[in-house]
Amino acid sequence: MHKAGFVNIFGKPNAGKSTLLNAIIGEKLAIISPKVQTTRHRITGVLTEPGYQIVFSDTPGIIDPKYKLHEKMMGAVKSALEDADVALLIMDAKDNLEENLELFSSLKLKVPTILVINKMDNLLQEDVDALVKKCEEWGKAKVVVPISAKQGKNVKNLMAEIVNLLPEANPFYPEDTLTDKSTRFFVAEMVREKIFQLFEEEIPYHTTVIVTQFQEKETLTKITAEIIVTRESQKAIILGEKGKSIRELGTRARQDIEKFIERKVFLELFVKVRGKWRDNDTFLKEYGY
Ligand code: GDP
Ligand code: K
Ligand code: MG
Numbered sequence: 001m002h003k004a005g006f007v008n009i010f011g012k013p014n015a016g017k018s019t020l021l022n023a024i025i026g027e028k029l030a031i032i033s034p035k036v037q038t039t040r041h042r043i044t045g046v047l048t049e050p051g052y053q054i055v056f057s058d059t060p061g062i063i064d065p066k067y068k069l070h071e072k073m074m075g076a077v078k079s080a081l082e083d084a085d086v087a088l089l090i091m092d093a094k095d096n097l098e099e100n101l102e103l104f105s106s107l108k109l110k111v112p113t114i115l116v117i118n119k120m121d122n123l124l125q126e127d128v129d130a131l132v133k134k135c136e137e138w139g140k141a142k143v144v145v146p147i148s149a150k151q152g153k154n155v156k157n158l159m160a161e162i163v164n165l166l167p168e169a170n171p172f173y174p175e176d177t178l179t180d181k182s183t184r185f186f187v188a189e190m191v192r193e194k195i196f197q198l199f200e201e202e203i204p205y206h207t208t209v210i211v212t213q214f215q216e217k218e219t220l221t222k223i224t225a226e227i228i229v230t231r232e233s234q235k236a237i238i239l240g241e242k243g244k245s246i247r248e249l250g251t252r253a254r255q256d257i258e259k260f261i262e263r264k265v266f267l268e269l270f271v272k273v274r275g276k277w278r279d280n281d282t283f284l285k286e287y288g289y
Contacts, residue, residue: 003052004169005085007162010107012100015090016118020149021045021056024159046177052163053171057084086165089141090116093123093131101138112165115141116158121148184211186260191225191253191269195238198249203237206230206278213268220264223257227271230278235271246271 009017025045045056087109091100104115115135120128128146135144143161147154188209196204206229213224229235239246246269254267274280 001051001168002170003163003166004054004171005166006055006057007086007088007166008057008084009088009090010104011090011116011118012092012095012103015092015095016149017090020088020090020116020118020147020155023149023152023155024056046173048171048173048175048177052166053173053175054162054166055172084111085167086162087111087113088116088162089113090118093117093119093128093146097131097134101135105140109140113141114158114161114165115144117144117146118149120146120153121151183261184214187211187214187223187257188225190256190260191227191249193256194249194253195227198245198252199237203229203234206234207238216263220266221261222266222268224268224270227269228274229271230273230275232273235273238271 009020011017025047047054047056087107089104089107089109091097104113115138117128117131117135123131132144132146135141142165145154145158145161147158149155188211191209192204192207195207195209208228209225210228211223211225213222215222227238229238237245238249240248250267250269253269254265257267258265
């Protein structure tokens with residue numbers, strides 16, 4: 001008997017959705033940062049093991065839509081809700097329990113649900129046990145599993161619970177499939193991750209990245225990417241004095257991209273100002289939202 005299905009990961013921003021996805025798939029698929037709303041797209045990771053295949057989706061954190069960009073992000077959450085076989089509801093062990101359970105209840109999920117308490121490394125074992133008990137009393141999850149996505153703790157146990165709930169089905173993808181997103185997409189995400197790490201405050205939220213050229217040469221891969229911002233002042237910050245900041249950004253991004261595609265990379269970055277790209281349907285479409 002072969003099992004296969006779609007498993008979607010939901011939770012508040014910073015609960016650890018992307019970290020969990022990466023821990024399961026074992027590649028740096030979803031970018032991670034301590035800032036909220038780092039993840040803007042649904043990212044799929046495919047895990048193929050003897051006897052089962054799981055197609056995971058990471059989703060943007062659940063938020064109230066402020067911009068059209070946010071509406072699209074919540075659209076991604078809703079579409080994920082509708083096509084899952086199993087839902088993973090993940091929360092930070094130190095975050096407010098009632099608030100999280102209320103949020104999860106409001107999703108009105110009809111699919112089998114696993115409640116994942118993440119970051120158990122931040123709690124004493126007895127507090128973890130008490131929290132698990134409270135979550136079990138909630139009654140809406142088939143099972144409650146405490147984990148540390150970052151340390152990979154108890155992730156195997158979580159996997160066993162997921163497989164247990166999977167329907168019987170043939171694999172959806174060839175066994176060497178890792179993701180449904182293109183390499184270009186991940187390259188853009190890696191540049192975006194570095195922007196989140198290097199720049200303060202509102203800059204990352206005003207920024208998107210598109211890869212305009214991806215060329216496999218004999219000894220290296222030549223990549224050109226455009227960093228789109230909303231104001232000239234943001235462009236100046238990203239460039240930095242005498243281009244110092246963008247060089248640092250380029251170096252860090254290139255190192256990650258080289259690890260990911262396992263080739264030498266020549267990375268060229270340009271910064272472009274597109275006022276209001278976050279509220280413009282044409283731009284959003286062009287940038288892949
Ligand atoms: P997302 O917004 O839900 O996708 O959350 P991320 O995966 O981006 O993680 C948010 C932050 O929590 C990052 O700084 C992670 O390193 C951190 N984090 C994730 N999982 C764990 C964990 O198990 N333990 C601890 N201590 N930190 C974690
Ligand atoms: K995050
Ligand atoms: Mg994320």
